[in-house]
Amino acid sequence: MASRLRLGVNIDHVATVRNARGGALPDPVRAAHLAVAAGADGITAHLREDRRHIRDADMERLAAELTRPLNFEMAATDEMIALAERLKPHAACLVPEKREERTTEGGLDVVGQEAALAPAIARLRAAGCRVSLFIEADAAPIQMAAKLRAPVVELHTGSWCEAVAAGERDRADSEFHRLAEGAALASSLGLEVHAGHGLDYDTARRLAAVPGFVEFNIGHFLIGEAIFIGLEAAIGRMRQAMDEGRAAK
Ligand SMILES: CC(=O)[C@@H](O)[C@H](O)COP(=O)(O)O
Numbered sequence: 001m002a003s004r005l006r007l008g009v010n011i012d013h014v015a016t017v018r019n020a021r022g023g024a025l026p027d028p029v030r031a032a033h034l035a036v037a038a039g040a041d042g043i044t045a046h047l048r049e050d051r052r053h054i055r056d057a058d059m060e061r062l063a064a065e066l067t068r069p070l071n072f073e074m075a076a077t078d079e080m081i082a083l084a085e086r087l088k089p090h091a092a093c094l095v096p097e098k099r100e101e102r103t104t105e106g107g108l109d110v111v112g113q114e115a116a117l118a119p120a121i122a123r124l125r126a127a128g129c130r131v132s133l134f135i136e137a138d139a140a141p142i143q144m145a146a147k148l149r150a151p152v153v154e155l156h157t158g159s160w161c162e163a164v165a166a167g168e169r170d171r172a173d174s175e176f177h178r179l180a181e182g183a184a185l186a187s188s189l190g191l192e193v194h195a196g197h198g199l200d201y202d203t204a205r206r207l208a209a210v211p212g213f214v215e216f217n218i219g220h221f222l223i224g225e226a227i228f229i230g231l232e233a234a235i236g237r238m239r240q241a242m243d244e245g246r247a248a249k
């Protein structure tokens with residue numbers, strides 16, 4: 001199995017706190033630099049169409065200042081793709097987006113949106129971005145991601161994490177198997193496999209033992225933990241949990 005899992009730290013919710021009061025503090029770009037110093041392998045930021053957390057100026061600064069790869073999460077709209085073409089982040093992750101949702105619900109409908117996604121992926125690839133599709137761990141979207149020549153898929157771990165948190169063991173087991181089978185299928189098709197959404201120390205440790213995954217993107221839990229133990233310590237504990245999970249395999 002591939003050795004060390006990469007940890008991408010999502011700093012969206014530092015911006016959520018900043019925006020609650022207006023002004024400039026806390027600065028998500030400062031959090032990104034701190035995360036890199038604490039061992040993050042990359043930084044993820046989601047520029048939502050409604051700019052509820054990360055804003056354009058944050059993306060500009062992240063793209064200009066970061067010394068580790070930037071993963072720009074975005075809806076597949078002309079506006080976002082044009083911005084990625086200009087900023088040229090290391091990676092562009094296409095996600096579904098609804099204005100009314102509280103957080104990302106479900107994976108991208110790559111089967112239904114094949115015609116719209118193909119040119120979006122081509123434009124991002126031409127700009128030099130490593131394109132990733134944020135999808136459910138099901139055969140149809142994984143096969144379509146391969147057909148669309150997206151080199152990376154990020155499997156949505158939200159349903160599994162919710163089931164674990166609710167103590168629903170049967171649903172959690174079935175969601176875990178769906179993720180494991182999805183990772184195996186995606187790897188067999190030559191896709192690089194990432195995972196993210198709702199992961200905490202426990203779920204990250206358990207998922208790290210599953211073959212196929214090479215990167216986790218984790219934000220909300222880490223920023224919440226940072227309130228209590230600091231961002232550096234939270235990232236250190238997450239790194240340890242992921243390493244323990246992988247070593248246990
Ligand atoms: C796409 C995804 O799962 C997350 O990265 C998301 O961007 C987190 O931000 P929200 O909490 O705004 O959904």
Ligand SMILES: NCC(=O)COP(=O)(O)O
Nearest residue numbers: 010196197198217219220
């Ligand atoms: N793509 C998932 C991500 O970046 C972080 O999601 P979360 O940990 O904030 O739920």
